[in-house]
Amino acid sequence: MAAATLARRIGRSGVLPLCCRLPAWDRAARPPPGPAQPPGLPLAPCRSFSNNKIQVELDESSGVAMMKFKSPPVNSLSLEFLTEFSISLEKLENNKACRGVIITSALPKIFSSGLDITEMCGKSIEHYTEFWRAVQEMWLRLYGSNMVTVAAVNGSSPAGGCLVALSCDYRIMAENPKFSIGLNEAQLGIVAPFWFKDTFVNVVGHRIAERSLQLGSLHPAPEALKLGLVDELVPEEKLMEKAAAVMAQWLALPDHARQLTKTMMRKAVLDRLVAHREEDIKNFISFVSKESIQKSLRMYMEMLKKRKS
Numbered sequence: 491m492a493a494a495t496l497a498r499r500i501g502r503s504g505v506l507p508l509c510c511r512l513p514a515w516d517r518a519a520r521p522p523p524g525p526a527q528p529p530g531l532p533l534a535p536c537r538s539f540s541n542n543k544i545q546v547e548l549d550e551s552s553g554v555a556m557m558k559f560k561s562p563p564v565n566s567l568s569l570e571f572l573t574e575f576s577i578s579l580e581k582l583e584n585n586k587a588c589r590g591v592i593i594t595s596a597l598p599k600i601f602s603s604g605l606d607i608t609e610m611c612g613k614s615i616e617h618y619t620e621f622w623r624a625v626q627e628m629w630l631r632l633y634g635s636n637m638v639t640v641a642a643v644n645g646s647s648p649a650g651g652c653l654v655a656l657s658c659d660y661r662i663m664a665e666n667p668k669f670s671i672g673l674n675e676a677q678l679g680i681v682a683p684f685w686f687k688d689t690f691v692n693v694v695g696h697r698i699a700e701r702s703l704q705l706g707s708l709h710p711a712p713e714a715l716k717l718g719l720v721d722e723l724v725p726e727e728k729l730m731e732k733a734a735a736v737m738a739q740w741l742a743l744p745d746h747a748r749q750l751t752k753t754m755m756r757k758a759v760l761d762r763l764v765a766h767r768e769e770d771i772k773n774f775i776s777f778v779s780k781e782s783i784q785k786s787l788r789m790y791m792e793m794l795k796k797r798k799s
């Protein structure tokens with residue numbers, strides 16, 4: 491199905507951020523999961539669905555879904571990717587058998603390269619509107635999710651990729667100093683919107699966020715740990731095992747208590763975007779339509795290509 495059609499469908503379905511929905515207290519009561527499953531073993535019984543860019547497998551016995559980004563070369567967050575992402579989250583959220591999701595990448599060395607820059611270059615106002623609505627939708631769903639969300643960051647994760655990780659409940663990163671993470675928008679000559687910033691501040695605090703945002707810093711994994719941008723580092727081969735163990739720990743608590751606490755911590759930030767969604771889209775369009783911004787984005791893309799050759 492074309493991305494535009496999928497995106498329109500989300501728009502028509504009037505999806506509300508989860509902070510505005512009835513919480514899922516009525517989910518099937520489950521006993522706390524046992525010890526984490528050993529790595530490499532297939533999770534069973536398993537329901538899986540796979541779209542073009544994201545693969546999802548739900549282990550119904552543990553209530554844990556594994557979501558893998560698989561959009562080469564760099565898992566950039568295109569309109570199509572974002573639409574699949576939101577739909578996948580919605581499917582899991584509405585599935586009573588699912589209580590948590592681990593988000594990772596199926597590609598080596600890259601978690602996600604952030605928003606697809608080509609979606610912000612030389613496109614129509616209609617396209618920018620649709621794209622930005624899809625970015626908002628993804629964040630509202632992920633940040634407002636009632637599920638436990640664990641990011642297993644197995645590669646670099648700039649800008650929008652970092653936002654995905656920041657929006658989860660817990661971040662585990664592969665301890666490779668070549669992998670970096672951060673909101674580097676300023677390096678592209680663009681500005682992270684207020685809700686990117688709010689999400690960042692909620693994780694690392696105001697001072698660290700301010701410095702990192704102004705400098706557009708990409709932090710190598712060990713530095714990201716020191717700043718609290720990720721919660722722990724583990725050797726790459728242990729990443730999924732650790733993510734499963736962390737998930738089991740979080741799922742050992744009663745859903746309703748954890749979910750109410752999460753809502754209490756995140757609601758103000760979510761509500762702020764919900765209240766200003768249309769204004770935020772207008773701001774994005776007016777910003778990205780500026781010739782100077784278009785020039786910066788084109789130059790950045792050229793720099794990426796030159797660096798390669």
Ligand SMILES: CCCCC/C=C/C(=O)SCCNC(=O)CCNC(=O)[C@H](O)C(C)(C)COP(=O)(O)OP(=O)(O)OC[C@H]1O[C@@H](n2cnc3c(N)ncnc32)[C@H](O)[C@@H]1OP(=O)(O)O
Binds near residue numbers: 564648791
């Ligand atoms: C305006 C309001 C604010 C909007 C907020 C914006 C948020 C964002 O997320 S903006 C995007 C920020 N992202 C980045 O700065 C990352 C840029 N990419 C990289 O640094 C690197 O590509 C990498 C570290 C992610 C991977 O490096 P490497 O493995 O060496 O791969 P290449 O650099 O050779 O890239 C392969 C291929 O992919 C293209 N590409 C990379 N990132 C993006 C992207 N974000 N959007 C679109 N395309 C991207 C890159 O140009 C290469 O293309 P080809 O040369 O055609 O193969």
